[in-house]
Amino acid sequence: MSDVRQALAAKFRPAIRFTNYGPLIISADIEGFRGVKAKLTIDYPITALTGFNGSGKSTIGQLMLCGYKKLSMSVLGKRFYVKDFFPLSAADPEPFTKEASVTFRYQTDKADQTQELTVSRSQKEWSGYKRQPERNTEYVGFTVYIPKVERRDLSIYNASNLQLTTRNEIEDAARRVSRILGSNYEEIYFQGVSAKSRESELGVAKRLGATYSENNMGFGEGRLIYTVRLLETCPEQSLIVLEEPETSLHESAQYEFVKYLMDVVNRRHHQIIFSTHSSVMMDALPPEGRKLLMRDSDGVKVFDNVSSSRIKTALSAGENGHFVICVEDKFAQSLLREILRRFDQNLMESVEVLPFGDNKAVVSAMKAIVHSGQRAIAVLDGDMSPNEKEGVYCLPGTTPPEKEVFHSAAASKSLNDSYAFDFAAFRAAYPDYDHHDYSEYIACKKSCSREVLESDCIRAFLDEVGKAWYEGLCAKIKVATS
Secondary structure (H helix, E strand, C coil), rough: CHHHHHHHHHHCCCHHHHHHCCCCCEEEEEEECCEEEEEECCCCCCEEEEECCCCHHHHHHHHHHHEECCCCCCCCCCCCCHHHHHCCCCCCCCEEEEEEEEEEEECCCCCCCCEEEEEEEEECCECCCCCCCCCCCCEEECCCCCCCHHHHHHHHHHHHHEEEEEEECCCHHHHHHHHHHHHCEEEEEEEEEEEEEEEEEEEEEECCEEEEEHHHHHHHHHHHHHHHHHHHHHHCCEEEECCCCCCCCCCCHHHHHHHHHHHHHHHHEEEEEEECHHHHHHHHCCCHHHHEEEEEEEEEEECCCCCHHHHHHHHHHCCCCEEHHHECCHHHHHHHHHHHHHHHHHHHHHHHEECCCCCHHHHHHHHHHHHHHEEEEEECCCCCCCCCHHHEECCCCCHHHHHHHHHHHHHHHHHHHHHCCCCCHHHHCCCCHHHHHHHHHHHHHCCCHHHHHHHHHHHHHHHCCCCCHHHHHHHHHHHCCC
């Protein structure tokens, strides 16, 4: 998966972005829709919008669809307008303000130039559509796919008179669906049907010796097959907006679905924006694709690289009276906890150390927590640069904490004595091995607990370096928490 992530990031470089993705939206300023005021920057071809209910995820996704004309050569394509998503009625007299507007900035064929267009209210009509670029747009909301059984369409009402017509194949659909759902599908296709001069189409699956149509599929299975078909058959360089695609998918399927999204974008150069409450889906994306929305009386603040579920955990800790310390990963979390325990037990019990991802995610998470009214600081790895005036500190040392610990003589001795593992020989054999995976590799080789192994090495390392190694950081944390 890392190769696909890197391939997408490379294709998204400004110098070649237009060639790969066409006039995609790279930022938008939103004002006055359902109370949403926000600035969104697109940093990756797939963008996940996460946040608590009512934070503006759907509003932003729907407005993105209003940024394009439909393709001039398209017969079936649909164009979306603001009025499609924000209708005026007696029940909703003001879904937007009189000054409501959305300013889109599109990538152009010149890397350092953007095209800027604003859609705004002009008396009773919306203006600003005429100069928009062309692009196919697709919206997969909650009602786009409704099971045929619930619709009671012709395949249900006229089941006894149903006749089969054209069969449409979707290349590689069975393999893709099998990988996402973790079950072996032999075939996936769409079967045309007719009855009493009416026509429709049914998704059909063959699995475990049984063949069945979507009339007998679960919602998650049917919606996934519909979505895969859409992504594989709509025009290349489309904009697709998905509403909570994790619905009715188990966690493994959610993770595999995001992998599939990266694959299809790599092949077909779509731009995809989806809303989600799933930490699994957020974590499957690289940090550049994650946007956390937090709403208050001033509007919607967008925080990059962060998952809403992790922020929720941090806010719960803050509400329980704990000062939140944001770190990069679980190893940094374990190391800092042990450092604080040794320095001051009372200090350790008053804080909550939580991992958030890479250094950008850590800083963004800290800012989001502070924005919510809770107290927090960020502690990055030792190879990063601090900004203590902004609440950003660093662990001691000059390298990532895994290297600081495992490369020490004390940790090597602990691994040899307790686990009969020669770390020096391992480093000599695999000099470029990813330090993030040291623990996992050793634990797998020795069939032991990764967490216990890490704890043993951290304690041995801290015994060796002594209090002088970490007391400067601890003193700063103590001042920050007071």
